[in-house]
Amino acid sequence: MRARGPVRTTTVGTSAAQRPEGRAAVAASRRIGPAFVAAVAYVDPGNVVTNVAAGAGHGTTLLWVVVLATLVAGPVQYLAAKLGATTGKSLPELIADRCSRPVRVAYWYQAEAVSIATDLAEVLGAAIALHLLLGIPLPIGGVIAAAAGAALLAAGDRFGQRFLQNVAVVSLALIAGAFLFCLLARPPGLHELGTGLIPSLEGDDALFLAAGIVGATIMPHAVHVHSALARDHPRLSAHRIDVALAMLVAGTTNAVMLLVGAGALRGSTGDDFGAIADDLATRIGSAAQLAFLVALLVSGVTSTAVGTQAGAVVTSGLLRRGIPLWARRCATVLPAVVLLALDVSPVTLLITSQVVLAVGLPLVLVPLVAATSSPHLMGTAANTRTLAVAMAVATTAVICMDVSLLAQLLLSAVN
Helix, strand or coil, X not given: CCCCCCCCCCCCCCCCCCCHHHHHHHHHHHCCCHHHHHHHHHHCHHHHHHHHHHHHHHCCCCHHHHHHHHHHHHHHHHHHHHHHHHHCCCHHHXXXXXXXXXXXXXXXXXXXXXXXXXXXXXXXXXXXXXXXXHCCCHHHHHHHHHHHHHHHHHHHHHHCHHHHHHHHHHHHHHHHHHHHHHHHHCCCCHHXXXXXXXXXXXXXXXXXXXXXXXXXXXXXHHHHHHHHHHHHCCCHHHHHHXXXXXXXXXXXXXXXXXXXXXXXXXXXXXXXXXXXXXXXXXXXXXXXXXXXXXXXXXXXXXXXXXXHHHHHHHHHHHHCCCCCHHHHHHHHHHHHHHHHHCCCCHHHHHHHHHHHHHHHCHHHHHHHHHHHCCHHHHHHHCCCHXXXXXXXXXXXXXXXXXXXXXXXXXXXXXX
């Protein structure tokens, strides 16, 4: 038998990780995991424009939509994490296991359409920020943003998942800090905050904006990528803490975005990011304008990395094959670059992309709730009856909202 080498010991003193404060720091860092990567999708440029536009046009009257969407998003993200941690498979992989090839391919087509809408919002936002900050032409800015997102993802592949988690935490902090600065400079009144929590949909475009808020908050690709990232983290208690912290940060940031629109930009008639940035400079100051544009750039670059990762999860899970990173980037960036070269309102494109996400959301929620409610698949980790019923009600509400929105759009087109 080979003898073991000597055990290395140290007598210098207690290490930082062994000290009480060190153990607390390590424990806190372990609570930050996959949910924070998924949470980047909750503060992407689509969220920025939808929430700010809702606040500028309707004050705080749609604040309740942000709060309610966040309260639903938390359980949704936890179910995604629980599914991956318990089964060891992502949601697309489980759908592929239970569907015929034609159904898998059809599901993949709609998932790719949703991914393109997601990437459209992210690339557009970052390109516009680069244009307003540095004067870079919009199409070139879109290419730069996509390349930067791909570089982040490649770095994550090399340095590990913890790298992307750290990038996500820093990005969330920068975005939240920028909008909090704008909010504190000109907040809405306390009375408006109270009335904003009372459900109402006043105005012709209120339902359209509400659907955009829901689509920007509960994002299909965040569910897919979260279920994949959670496969290496089997402890469900850790996922509960991770999701609670991430959703608290992301939900608060979304609410702050809307309140910035309701306070500093109320009544603004700007229909693009340039006008919004100019209004911030006029009403608050150049520092607020800079903070807004930096937040827009950071949200666009980091979220496009998460979007690309989600696309890879969907493709590999449903088609059981990988697509090179450069090919995915070209396929998703090309529509954004073409639209950037055309004379189309970026804000309209961004809000419309979030509505597309809302319409595609039931196709993620239905299989997610069904899978996590199955004792055969999940064992003792299956959803309780109360949670299953609550998620079924939430999914039904999203479907009803989508049907109402599509009916409204159809009637508008006919008239």
